[in-house]
Amino acid sequence: MSRSRNARPRIRLFRRRPADDLLERSFRSCPGCSAEVHVFADVCRHCGGPLEQFAS
Numbered sequence: 001m002s003r004s005r006n007a008r009p010r011i012r013l014f015r016r017r018p019a020d021d022l023l024e025r026s027f028r029s030c031p032g033c034s035a036e037v038h039v040f041a042d043v044c045r046h047c048g049g050p051l052e053q054f055a056s
């Protein structure tokens with residue numbers, strides 16, 4: 001029995017955008033759930049996972 005299917009659910013509600021575009025919109029995709037979260041958010045409000053801050 002393979003459990004690899006439940007490894008990481010991938011939600012493809014939108015296509016990946018270039019980083020520059022994300023920064024311009026002040027939003028980026030969460031590494032945990034791929035939801036759009038604000039760049040200054042500490043945690044994802046969708047899955048509650050920690051978000052890595054961009055070096056500025």
Ligand SMILES: [Zn+2]
Pocket residue numbers: 030031032033034035044045046047048049
């Ligand atoms: Zn998330």
